[in-house]
Amino acid sequence: MPRLLEVENLKTQFETGAGIVKAVDGISYYVDEGETVAIVGESGCGKSVGAMSILRLIPDPPGKIVDGRIIFEGRNVLELPDSEIRKIRGGQISMVFQEPMTSLNPVLTIGLQLTETMMLHLGLSQDEADKRAVELLGMVGIGEPERRLKQYPHQFSGGMRQRVMIALALSCKPKLIIADEPTTALDVTIQAQILELMRNLTKDMGVALIIITHNLGVVARYAERVIVMYAGKIVEMGTAKQVYHDPHHPYTIGLLNSVPRMDLHRGRRLVPIEGQPPDLTRLDEGCSYRPRCRWAIDKCAASFPPLEAIDGSQIAACFRKDELEKDLKSAS
Amino acid sequence: MYKYIIKRVLLAIPTLFGAALLVFFLLRAIPGDVCEIRLAGTGLYADPAEIELCRDKLGLNDPMIVQFWDFVSGYFTWDLGDSMWTGKPITFEIGLRFKLSLQIAIMATLVAIAIAIPLGIISAVKQDTWMDYAVRAFSIAGIAIPSFWLGIIIILGLLIVTQHWFGAPWMPPIDYVSPFEDPLRNMSQLIWPAVATGYRYSAVATRMTRSALLEVLREDYVRTARSKGLMERVIINRHALKNALLPVVTIIAIEFAFLIGGLVVTEQVFNLNGLGKLFVESVGAQDFNLTQQLVMLVVLIFVITNLVVDILYAWLDPRIRYS
Numbered sequence: 192m193p194r195l196l197e198v199e200n201l202k203t204q205f206e207t208g209a210g211i212v213k214a215v216d217g218i219s220y221y222v223d224e225g226e227t228v229a230i231v232g233e234s235g236c237g238k239s240v241g242a243m244s245i246l247r248l249i250p251d252p253p254g255k256i257v258d259g260r261i262i263f264e265g266r267n268v269l270e271l272p273d274s275e276i277r278k279i280r281g282g283q284i285s286m287v288f289q290e291p292m293t294s295l296n297p298v299l300t301i302g303l304q305l306t307e308t309m310m311l312h313l314g315l316s317q318d319e320a321d322k323r324a325v326e327l328l329g330m331v332g333i334g335e336p337e338r339r340l341k342q343y344p345h346q347f348s349g350g351m352r353q354r355v356m357i358a359l360a361l362s363c364k365p366k367l368i369i370a371d372e373p374t375t376a377l378d379v380t381i382q383a384q385i386l387e388l389m390r391n392l393t394k395d396m397g398v399a400l401i402i403i404t405h406n407l408g409v410v411a412r413y414a415e416r417v418i419v420m421y422a423g424k425i426v427e428m429g430t431a432k433q434v435y436h437d438p439h440h441p442y443t444i445g446l447l448n449s450v451p452r453m454d455l456h457r458g459r460r461l462v463p464i465e466g467q468p469p470d471l472t473r474l475d476e477g478c479s480y481r482p483r484c485r486w487a488i489d490k491c492a493a494s495f496p497p498l499e500a501i502d503g504s505q506i507a508a509c510f511r512k513d514e515l516e517k518d519l520k521s522a523s
Numbered sequence: 524m525y526k527y528i529i530k531r532v533l534l535a536i537p538t539l540f541g542a543a544l545l546v547f548f549l550l551r552a553i554p555g556d557v558c559e560i561r562l563a564g565t566g567l568y569a570d571p572a573e574i575e576l577c578r579d580k581l582g583l584n585d586p587m588i589v590q591f592w593d594f595v596s597g598y599f600t601w602d603l604g605d606s607m608w609t610g611k612p613i614t615f616e617i618g619l620r621f622k623l624s625l626q627i628a629i630m631a632t633l634v635a636i637a638i639a640i641p642l643g644i645i646s647a648v649k650q651d652t653w654m655d656y657a658v659r660a661f662s663i664a665g666i667a668i669p670s671f672w673l674g675i676i677i678i679l680g681l682l683i684v685t686q687h688w689f690g691a692p693w694m695p696p697i698d699y700v701s702p703f704e705d706p707l708r709n710m711s712q713l714i715w716p717a718v719a720t721g722y723r724y725s726a727v728a729t730r731m732t733r734s735a736l737l738e739v740l741r742e743d744y745v746r747t748a749r750s751k752g753l754m755e756r757v758i759i760n761r762h763a764l765k766n767a768l769l770p771v772v773t774i775i776a777i778e779f780a781f782l783i784g785g786l787v788v789t790e791q792v793f794n795l796n797g798l799g800k801l802f803v804e805s806v807g808a809q810d811f812n813l814t815q816q817l818v819m820l821v822v823l824i825f826v827i828t829n830l831v832v833d834i835l836y837a838w839l840d841p842r843i844r845y846s
Binding site: 246248276277278279280281282285286288290293294295296297298299307308311312343345356359 | 742743746748749750751752753754761762765766839840841842
């Protein structure tokens, strides 16, 4: 499938009182048309900032994209004039945010918030946009769409609001949807519904999807490829199957050991990753994971390990990536 | 909503009653009364019998409870009585000045809104640029400059500028004409005090608009609006401003109610015969009747303004639905 999005050496930084925070520090990845890619990592690892950088939604100041290229359909998003980036936002690439409770404007009707985007990007009249809004709400599983359009966000539950956000994201037939932890704020029972809905709708419409999450369970089920981020850098990337069953970075292994898995034997203990994520203002040139890594060696302090191929499409950034598997097997 | 409004109107009655009670007894707690001031105020000898006679005539010797009943029952039956000082009906005394004070309050409010909302928006959107600093300096100056001083400067400026350009000095007219009779003359008199007070009044509202908007611009739904590709103008006007206006509406409304009776010094500077001046005079003369009714008028205006603010709130924010 043709390339849709290509991120090259993206660096996004924030200037704070404590110094420069390198939230995203030179990440490169791609998304093909219609593909679902998951970006996984702990809070504060830069996964959201990286995604927001694609649409240049980083508040500046204090944030700044200092380096890199973001090629969307052959054009570098970072060099587009404001009028062009506005056409991409909502029209070509749309977003679903983490907080459905606060992501919709409380003083405007759902109808207005849905239709204004379609009128802007698709050039629809108010009537046409209303009609399509009704269709969209029906599509995301909201009953009585005509009546619901006249209502305000506070009359919707969290799950319903997230459905509205998905309808909004799909409304202008985008090529790519970026979902930033779309289910984190929802009840567990609703999470699966929302994810199913997003997967089915994006597959039906051939829309590519970037899911940002810290939930590896989500990844295994819904994504084709997985990108694991730690402290602003990509540490492992591969197909979901590769990353899930054959991880080659200590951090990925740590993540997998800290979530319950149905495919492994019962009674297995969950092992948390010890320690805290590093302070992003004080990173040295060594591997940022080494203080928490039980495989760390002296070499890890000297330089950040490069992302190297393991086999085919899987890559990992660890000097000892080939020894881990053996080590794990002997340990268990 | 209608139920709520009716409830609020009914609730105004105890509020007014409480205000009546307070002003009635506070006034009578001050030593002296209108008769003493009228007959002995100049420091000359006054016959105590004559003072007693005056008190009898004005009803000041009646038992307190009777006086209070006269006041309250008169208020609710629109029989406000006469001024103790001039002897003219209070409706006449207040009516004469109310139009002018109301007009200045409305005009000053419009001036304040016209200054505060655009400047507040600019200041918030261009935060920490020279435009923001200029707006903030302008509004700080508005708080710091007393409006009577600004009034004097405006009048002086008018004199100097007209002298310089037209060869003859021009001053705003002194006598009040209704805006419906001669709008031009009316405006040429009242625009200056309205600007002088409106500027001061805008200062607080500007800063409030700025800080409220800055807060709203950091909200998630503004980020959503950006991610939809809307123009910055639409994001501000449609998505942010309606959310940011709530505290600004409150400030403007409270200030408006205050302006009706509180423009004592500005009225003096511009030689206007308004309620503020009447207020001071009636208190100075210990004209109980008139002072009581003026206080009641101001209380009523506050009550009405608060009700209007509540209705505006419900209109601005659908989450607020009074029941």
